[in-house]
Amino acid sequence: MPTPSPAAAPDVDPALADGVRRDVVAWFGAHARDLPWRHPDRTPWGVLVSEVMLQQTPVVRVEPAWRAWTARWPTPADLAAASPADVLRAWDRLGYPRRALRLQECARAVVERHGGEVPSDEEALLALPGIGAYTAAAVRAFAFGRRSVVLDTNVRRVVARVAEGAAVPAPALTVGERRLAEAFVPADDAGAARWAAASMELGALVCTARAPRCEACPVADRCAWRLAGKPGDAHAPRRRTQAWAGTDRQVRGRIMALLREALEPAPAEAVAAVWPDDAQRERCLAGLLVDGLVERVPGEDPERPRYRLPS
DNA sequence: AAACCGGGGGG
DNA sequence: CCCCCAGGTTT
Numbered sequence A: 001m002p003t004p005s006p007a008a009a010p011d012v013d014p015a016l017a018d019g020v021r022r023d024v025v026a027w028f029g030a031h032a033r034d035l036p037w038r039h040p041d042r043t044p045w046g047v048l049v050s051e052v053m054l055q056q057t058p059v060v061r062v063e064p065a066w067r068a069w070t071a072r073w074p075t076p077a078d079l080a081a082a083s084p085a086d087v088l089r090a091w092d093r094l095g096y097p098r099r100a101l102r103l104q105e106c107a108r109a110v111v112e113r114h115g116g117e118v119p120s121d122e123e124a125l126l127a128l129p130g131i132g133a134y135t136a137a138a139v140r141a142f143a144f145g146r147r148s149v150v151l152d153t154n155v156r157r158v159v160a161r162v163a164e165g166a167a168v169p170a171p172a173l174t175v176g177e178r179r180l181a182e183a184f185v186p187a188d189d190a191g192a193a194r195w196a197a198a199s200m201e202l203g204a205l206v207c208t209a210r211a212p213r214c215e216a217c218p219v220a221d222r223c224a225w226r227l228a229g230k231p232g233d234a235h236a237p238r239r240r241t242q243a244w245a246g247t248d249r250q251v252r253g254r255i256m257a258l259l260r261e262a263l264e265p266a267p268a269e270a271v272a273a274v275w276p277d278d279a280q281r282e283r284c285l286a287g288l289l290v291d292g293l294v295e296r297v298p299g300e301d302p303e304r305p306r307y308r309l310p311s
Numbered sequence B: 001a002a003a004c005c006g007g008g009g010g011g
Numbered sequence C: 001c002c003c004c005c006a007g008g009t010t011t
Helices: A014-031 A044-054 A059-072 A076-080 A084-091 A097-114 A122-126 A133-144 A153-164 A175-182 A189-205 A248-261 A268-272 A278-290
Strands: A295-297 A306-308
Touching (some): A014 A189, A044 A059, A044 A133, A059 A084, A084 A248, A122 A133, A133 A189, A153 A175, A153 A189, A268 A306
16 A cells, blocks of 8 residues: 555654644734734735745735735736736835736636636645745645645744754755654644644744744743754855845846836836946846846837836 | 845844 | 845746
8 A cells, every 4th residue: 555654653742743833823822913914804815915925025025015916906817917017016126026927927827727716726726827835835724724734934944943953944845854844733724724824923923043032932941942052053054145236136126126117118228227237237138028027119210129017 | 956036124 | 234034936
């Protein structure tokens, strides 16, 4: 029988996992932030939009953008029918504008494949543009209250500390780590969804990467990392953060900012004004055209092209 | 497995 | 001022 045992050897004492789960969920009941995508009147699509926005953007900047976005385009069909230029302007400075384009592609896929209703099936979610393993699990749990293993960087850090005694999780997600994380997920839908929300919130508010507030942690007395004296990062070669100044990302950001604000298609001189290095600027502009984030406007004079957000 | 993709706030 | 945050897609 190739059927894997659902009760495979646990890496963590089930009683410990159960206690941690209970106390973290209780803490969440008292300290959960009042976020609009957690309100009872939110829709599955609203939850999906919030998750995509939160993929690389902090809550404080997502919240106002989410309110405006969902008021303007309440359903997938609404977003599917919008102009990409409007979508990119509404995305404004949330970062990584390709995410905005993918979100619209996602809306169109939801309309075409699922009759305009966000699917609750994990496979169907995973097949949507811009939806990876984390977001599929999160939408399933937070929009539909269904069981899934939600493993974002916050949950990974909480599990690494409380169960493994490590300051930070491994650089890449391993099968062992996933199995360990699953030991904390209750078998029932509602319990699993609560654990997902509670463990993420603990990682975001208390068990933070840099300055954890252990004095406010509901499981500090059982945390393997704290009991070990909070040892430093075991994964020696600390991953270097991506450079920013002078990179293509910065140049692309400047061109996009120019075109978001432009009322008319921008002439090449206006684009040239945002970055002095001709070769780099042209390379970035070409990349934006390939990505579908910028459109070249055919003018009377082929020597003087103009550029705008895609219509 | 590693590189690419923005933008802002905290220490 | 430097440092940090973070998931999906592409190669």
